[in-house]
Amino acid sequence: MKSEWLHDFVALAEQGNFSKAAETRFVTQPAFSRRIRSLENWLGVPLVCRDRYPMVLTEAGENFLEQARLLLSHIYGIRGQLRQSLNEHRSLNFVAQPSLAVTFFPAWIHSLRPQLEDSFIRLNTCHYHDAIEQLMSGAADFLLCFSSDDKSSELDRPDVERLVVGQDRLVLVTGVDAAGLPLHSLSAEIPLRLLLYPPTSFLGALIQRKYLPALSEQPCLPVCENALGEGLKALALQGEGASILPASLVREELAEGKLVELPLSVWVGLDIELCCRPCFSSEQVGLNWQRIRNTMAS
Template sequence: MHLIWLEDFIELARTRSFSRAAENRFVTHPAFGRRIKALEQWVGAELVVRTHPVSLTAAGQLFLDAATHSTDVLYAARAQLQDGSGPAEKTLRVATGRTLARTFFPDWYENINQRFGPFPVSVSTGGAQEVILRLGAGDADLLVIYSSPTTRLLIDPMRYESLTLAREILLPVVAADARGRPRFKLAPANAATPTPWLGFSQSLTLRGVLAKHLAGLPKKVSLRMVYEADSYESIHEMARRGVGVAWLPQRLVQEDVNERRLLVIGEPEMRVNFDISLYRVRGNDDALVNAIWDGVASDAIDRS
């Protein structure tokens, strides 16, 4: 039995979704499913009911308590042993969004690891409010997040300082039909039939960015919400299936655009520019955090 199986099971119990848990654990959906199956075989009982959402069996509820207690005890023991054997190596704690953890963070981490490392890193993901709270509570050293009116409202510039790490673009994309043409076009404001639209739920940072941009367009478009989700990946998948038009980060859809599974539609003004930002609490005195911050600041796009 492997410790990661227990961590997988705890995450599955928390999210109630194989796909979301696999994403959070940075493994493929099939690999994650095999690990849960291996844990069930080791336990000798079925732990989950594979419904939507996933639920726990009676054995699963019982085992969840044991798994949570066991991992807590093991990590506490490891921390004590590390403390007793001299200074432990600094682990950089980074909070970020789930999509950024997949599309942006790996390349950025590789770059800073080569420049300032090697050093271990612990990444935690979640919604905008969740990861901002982690930074404020001292549970993260750095925050990598999409910059938006929402994040600027939630993050007090008197307490936090920021750097702009990269530019990003929301692209309006649709699936290609059998002839390789866009399945939908953006309907003008006076159109009788609006364009089916895959929208962001309120918890997503980029909802406000997109809404502000669409409201400011000189030529409005007519959209009809047919699907809404709190996951860019979920919206991405529905766009690939041809359900409607979606505005999605370029880094997330670039491969599909290159392969023409998704087509960028509309005039250039339909595209939305925004930033990927790095935050930390002002006055942080951690040597590794300061070294990374000062190094990144030298080539950052903007700082505040």
């Protein structure tokens, strides 16, 4: 059983509605419903009367609700005790989108080391919505993620502080042949083979909104979908198609001529944000947040 299922069930009981509960848990309603179903399957009993409106819990669901809250309380209580025993007051827990963990985080955290002193740095990586969940549940002190100004962010809420710490942009790239010429190009006659992020991911949704409309006159043929930018880059280098990726992820390959950028009429800029919740897990975390803010402001 996953602890996120317990959070989901408590949220559902508190909201009394699948769609509202899914929104508070930063997942789509279908994904949220599947997770509630997974909890029911694990327990072996139905927790929700799905044929009733408004939604109500079954008798088993009502009985389990308090147990779910107690289980979560015990889980986080044990975690707090273990962290204290390991001097966790000196640690900083980051969660980041995978490409940022590779391209941005190492040099950025190195530049901050004088301010962070001997703090122990722990970095976890996961996709956007899961990363938000880690921040909101307290599993991470800081979230490092992309943001775009064309759409309101799920992190635009009063209990989250956000700080822009860098910039990036999206570029359309393709591999090259032995002569250094693009293996794929923009042509009104030949469909452009595309390697894409899933449309449910942050970058995939942004590409659907901003980039694909710019290719409206270009016939396109999606040939692969991969949630990892490194995977899309590897496929582009193999000549499988063109891909829209963060420029930082392909900087070396562009400089070495292994990939080339295809021209587009649209520029999609990305902010890199560091986010936290003001209810810090320790005084040390709060102090380091202020140090990071002061450093970025100078």
